[in-house]
Amino acid sequence: MASLAPVGVFDSGVGGLSVLRDLRRLMPAEDLIYYADSAHCPYGGQPNAAIQARAVAITEELLAAGCKMIVVACNTATIAAVEHLRANYPVPFVGMEPAVKPACAMTRTGVVGVLATGAALGGEKFHRLLAQHAAGVRVITQPCPGLVECVEAGDLKGAFVDELVKRYVQPLARARADVIVLGCTHYPFLRDAIQAVAGAQVQLIDTGEAVARQARRVLEREELLNPSAADGGLEWRTSGDKAALAPIVRSLLA
Template sequence: MSAAPIGVFDSGVGGISVLREIRRLLPGENLVYYADSGHCPYGGKTREQIQARAVAITEYLMARGAKLIVVACNTATIAAVEQLRATYPMPFVGMEPAVKPAAAQTRSGVVGVLATGAALAGDKFHKLVADHARGVRVITQPCPGLVEQVEAGLLDTPETRALVERYTAPLLQQGADVMVLGCTHYPFLRPLIQDVVGKDVSLIDTGAAVARQAQRLLEREGLVNDAGTAGSIEWQGSGDAVQLEKLRRLLMPDGS
């Protein structure tokens, strides 16, 4: 089982930001990435619709022999990860916005969270804030359209910049000095967001933390692949295969 792959899935290509961190930390692991681009974005879908997609993709990854599955999507984590854990035998790693480290890092006492509307509306997010951001003001900002820009490969265009300026302006005006990138698509916009908000604002995402959690679970289960060679990456998805390959080359240009 140690040579079995880690399954990673997202509503589209955003989870590649998490896959990169897993690859960096666990270079010997074989990976299967599933981009559900044919059903992207998840932000406007019902909980039941997202759960149905999460179940279908999980069963696909299980058929590929996955030993662990990373739900590399904040929206899917909120809607479906508990159901997946209750239904299937393998360990799951989910996403959550980096509110805890952001609250520890802020100097102004104001943290901004950029995310999809669905991720911000869930009870899971409100509990996260209540548990880890006491004494800190957390301002949330839904960002419709940003996922679609990343899915189109438009990482630094006037339209994308205009969206980033619109969504970050209220956070800056209210004194946020730390911003949480609460969607796995958004790290691909980090250079643009940083340019817009300025160098004095810190940007945080949870890709590296998710990779560390995957490592801990594999070690606990005795499933680390220690073959001593670089692992493979298999790319799958529900959308256009040519577009997925194009975006893979853009977002993971090291050729993995």
């Protein structure tokens, strides 16, 4: 039965595990295959054609494994590749979108900060979001080179991480941003460090739960939701060193 097939999830590395946590919570019966493209991480700064080529290669591997749907758990890959994937492959794809709309609705100071990769911030999709939802709101965008690499190494705390977070978050706090969008799937793993710099009064939002809800809606619409009462399994793959990555994956999913 098609409903018993697994759901594929991929990211440039381990960041998409933040989305996978929400998928497991909202769709506990689904078998999941997670692909971390660690050998090519980070995607930020790479040409769109290169990112799209990786998305195609990973999609074909996940389809060969029998996946019934694929979640592109990476903002940069979504911008570069999701429309191409939808046009060329027969399964549903669910992508990421920075939470600009809810952030602009939530702000009381009229200032919203967005932490993301340079590629995500420069994409046409992001500018469409601003045009549609940010009227009357000052949106401050902040590229964050180095944060993805910290999460990939499992470094979520410490002086180096704290210094990077301060560099990127303090300008948003000084500008009175009261909502900060975590616009990369890696950044929720640094939530504590970001909150400490931003202040307790600042709301941090990401789109992991919204993506999981959308994935469930799509499976229900297509009559592909797994009917099992048992918890689904998790298989993970990587283009990098699986043995080296294993303890980081375990710690992030703990």
